[in-house]
Amino acid sequence: MAEAGSETDPQLILSHRFPETAFAYTERDAALYALGIGACGRDPLDADELKYVYHENGQQFIKVLPTFAALFSLQALPEKLHFPGLQYDPRLLLHGQQYIELYKPFPSSAHLQHKVSLAGLHDKGKAAVLEVETKSFDQASGELLCMNRMTVYLRGAGGFSKSSQPFSYSNYPPNQVQAVKIPKDRPFSVFEDCTQPSQALLYRLSGDYNPLHSDPMIAKVAGFSRPILHGLCTLGFAVRAVIKCICKGDPDMVKSISGRFLLHVYPGETLATEMWVEGSRVIYQTRVKERNRIVLSGSVELHRWTSSL
Numbered sequence: 001m002a003e004a005g006s007e008t009d010p011q012l013i014l015s016h017r018f019p020e021t022a023f024a025y026t027e028r029d030a031a032l033y034a035l036g037i038g039a040c041g042r043d044p045l046d047a048d049e050l051k052y053v054y055h056e057n058g059q060q061f062i063k064v065l066p067t068f069a070a071l072f073s074l075q076a077l078p079e080k081l082h083f084p085g086l087q088y089d090p091r092l093l094l095h096g097q098q099y100i101e102l103y104k105p106f107p108s109s110a111h112l113q114h115k116v117s118l119a120g121l122h123d124k125g126k127a128a129v130l131e132v133e134t135k136s137f138d139q140a141s142g143e144l145l146c147m148n149r150m151t152v153y154l155r156g157a158g159g160f161s162k163s164s165q166p167f168s169y170s171n172y173p174p175n176q177v178q179a180v181k182i183p184k185d186r187p188f189s190v191f192e193d194c195t196q197p198s199q200a201l202l203y204r205l206s207g208d209y210n211p212l213h214s215d216p217m218i219a220k221v222a223g224f225s226r227p228i229l230h231g232l233c234t235l236g237f238a239v240r241a242v243i244k245c246i247c248k249g250d251p252d253m254v255k256s257i258s259g260r261f262l263l264h265v266y267p268g269e270t271l272a273t274e275m276w277v278e279g280s281r282v283i284y285q286t287r288v289k290e291r292n293r294i295v296l297s298g299s300v301e302l303h304r305w306t307s308s309l
C-alpha cells in the first residue's frame with residue numbers, strides 16, 4: 001500500500017486551472033441562508049434580524065448578510081474537491097479557515113461569475129492544507145463583489161514533501177493565518193445563541209451537502225459521535241453576533257471577516273460569542289457552552305470607526 005500523501009504531486013496540484021462558473025441567487029436563497037445561521041431563532045420579531053428574511057415596513061428588498069458571501073467558495077467548486085496529483089479521503093476533510101473581503105453590500109438577488117484559483121498548499125505531515133481563492137463578480141456590471149479564501153484541512157493527506165515551506169502562488173492575505181490573539185481583558189460583549197438539533201439539516205439547504213453534517217455513518221468514519229455542524233454555519237452565528245452587538249444591527253459595516261475553526265460543534269449546542277473592540281477591528285471567539293470549549297476564533301474589520309462605543 002502507498003504511504004499517505006506519497007502519491008501527492010504539489011506541482012501538478014498547483015498547475016490545476018478551474019473553469020469559471022456562473023451562479024444566480026434570489027431573495028429566497030438569502031432568507032433561507034439567514035434562517036440556517038439562526039437569524040430570528042431567538043425571537044421571530046427581532047427588529048435587528050427580521051430584515052434578513054422579510055420585507056419589513058414596506059422595505060423593498062431583504063438585507064443580505066455578509067457571511068452569505070462564504071457560500072460562493074463552495075458554489076464555485078465541483079461537488080468533490082478533486083485535482084490531478086491530490087490524494088485524500090474526502091470523509092476526513094475538515095474546514096480549517098475562512099477569510100472574506102467584501103467590496104460592496106450584496107444586492108438581494110444577483111447573477112454572479114466566480115473565478116477560482118488555488119492560493120496555497122501546505123504539507124503539515126499528518127494533514128495537507130489547501131487554500132482556495134474565489135473572486136465573485138456581478139455579471140451585469142462586471143464589478144468585483146467579494147473575495148473568499150477557504151482553507152481545507154485534509155487529514156491523512158500530508159507527508160508528500162521534505163520541506164516545511166508552503167507551496168503557494170502568493171502571500172497576499174491571509175495565507176494560512178495563525179489563530180487570532182485573544183485579549184486578556186474582559187470581553188466588550190458576549191452574545192449567546194442556541195443552535196437547533198436540526199441546524200445542520202436546515203443549513204445544508206444553502207448548498208453544502210457534505211454528508212458529514214447529515215449522515216451518522218459518515219460522521220463516525222470521520223471520528224465524530226454524530227453529524228457535526230458546518231463550519232460556515234458556526235461562522236454565520238458568530239458574525240451575526242458581531243453585527244448585533246457591535247454594529248447596532250447594520251450588516252453593511254462589515255468589511256472583512258476571518259475565522260479559524262478550532263473544534264467541531266454538534267447541532268443543538270449553545271454558542272457564546274465573546275467580542276473585543278480594537279479600533280475598527282472586532283476580535284471574537286466562540287465557545288460551546290455545554291463543553292466549555294472554544295470552537296472558533298477570528299476577527300471582523302469594520303468600515304466605520306467604532307470609538308463611539
Ligand SMILES: CCCCCCC[C@@H](O)CC(=O)SCCNC(=O)CCNC(=O)[C@H](O)C(C)(C)COP(=O)(O)OP(=O)(O)OC[C@H]1O[C@@H](n2cnc3c(N)ncnc32)[C@H](O)[C@@H]1OP(=O)(O)O
Nearest residue numbers: 077079081094095096097124153210230231261262263264
Ligand atoms: C468541495 C469541497 C469544499 C469543502 C469545504 C468545507 C466543507 C464543510 O462541509 C466541512 C466542514 O464544515 S467541517 C466543520 C468545521 N470544521 C471543524 O470542525 C474543524 C475544527 N478544527 C479541528 O478539528 C482541528 O483544529 C483540526 C483537526 C483542523 C486541526 O487539529 P490538529 O490536527 O490537532 O492540528 P494541530 O496539531 O493543532 O496543527 C497542525 C498544523 O495544522 C495547522 N492548523 C491547525 N488547525 C488549523 C485550521 N483550523 N486551519 C488551518 N490550519 C490549521 C497548525 O497551524 C499546524 O501547522 P504548523 O505545524 O505549521 O504550526
